[in-house]
Amino acid sequence: MTIETVKLQDSGYLINGNMSVPNDPANRHYQSILDWINEGNTPTGADVIAPDYVALRTGPDGYASTGDQLGMIADGTQAAHIAAVKAEFPKTITGGTTLAAVPAEILTAAADKLFASQLASYNQAVIRLAKYVVSVGRVELTEMQATGEQVFNEETMEMDDVMAEVIIQSAIEAVEPTVEVTTYSDDPESEPTVSTITNPLITTDVAEREEAQAVVDATPQPVKDA
Numbered sequence: 001m002t003i004e005t006v007k008l009q010d011s012g013y014l015i016n017g018n019m020s021v022p023n024d025p026a027n028r029h030y031q032s033i034l035d036w037i038n039e040g041n042t043p044t045g046a047d048v049i050a051p052d053y054v055a056l057r058t059g060p061d062g063y064a065s066t067g068d069q070l071g072m073i074a075d076g077t078q079a080a081h082i083a084a085v086k087a088e089f090p091k092t093i094t095g096g097t098t099l100a101a102v103p104a105e106i107l108t109a110a111a112d113k114l115f116a117s118q119l120a121s122y123n124q125a126v127i128r129l130a131k132y133v134v135s136v137g138r139v140e141l142t143e144m145q146a147t148g149e150q151v152f153n154e155e156t157m158e159m160d161d162v163m164a165e166v167i168i169q170s171a172i173e174a175v176e177p178t179v180e181v182t183t184y185s186d187d188p189e190s191e192p193t194v195s196t197i198t199n200p201l202i203t204t205d206v207a208e209r210e211e212a213q214a215v216v217d218a219t220p221q222p223v224k225d226a
Contacts, residue, residue, distance in 0.1 A: 001029075003036045006043040008102065013043070025109070037110035045100040052095030057085055119226055122219045125212035134205040137174035142167050175201050 007014040012022040013033055021029040037043065056062055062085050064072065072078035132138035146161040153160045179199050184192045 001032065003032060003041075006033050006036065006041070008043055008046040008100070008106075010046065013106075031113075033106070034110040034113045037107065038114045043102050043106065045102050048098045048100045050095045050098065051093075053089045053091050053093040055095065056089040056093060062089065115223060115226075118219055118223045121215050122223055125215035125219075128208060128212040129216070132172060133209075134175050135177060135199075135202045138169065138172045140167060140171035141169035175199050177202065 001015075004016050007017070009020065012020060012024075013030070015021055015029065015033070019029070021027060021033065024030055033043070051059065063069070064081060069078050069081070072081055142165050144163045145166045147164050149162040150159040151162055152158075176199055178196050180194050180196055182192050182194050
């Protein structure tokens, strides 16, 4: 679904003027609205309808009920009441419809989703860049670790841990820089041709590293700090 417009409503949001979406993070269309906002779009605030003078005069703050006005007629206060209501709600109040401000809630939710997405992409990119370069390979790494056994040291008169060298990273040989590719012609009488190309493993590794580095470079500093 392509989102063109999003308008706020009392119960949620109206997409493209015809689809109501609840204010529910579990709703997939709600999540689509957040993505739409993160693409640089801005929702429209809800309609705020201001009543005109007729609605105000006949509303709860306007003219008294018929029964009350009959009592006012009896005690001579009705004319003053009518005049007071007309003065409070003059005919210059024409009413109309305005747009409310977009609530910070939906904008914050979109920002939080974008932050989480950028953080996940950044972490994945960092992990990818940390992998060894296939054209170089990697060396074997070892460290001394306690075996869990102990022996008595006659010089210090204490028990010492028995240490052993443990491989913590195995060595991986670099791949061949090039490979030969044999190409066969549709002509059965033609001899196949052999060409030398860059090892596809190296090509893929370079492309993935460039993509990961681009993600790291484009990540905002607050996301990196997180």
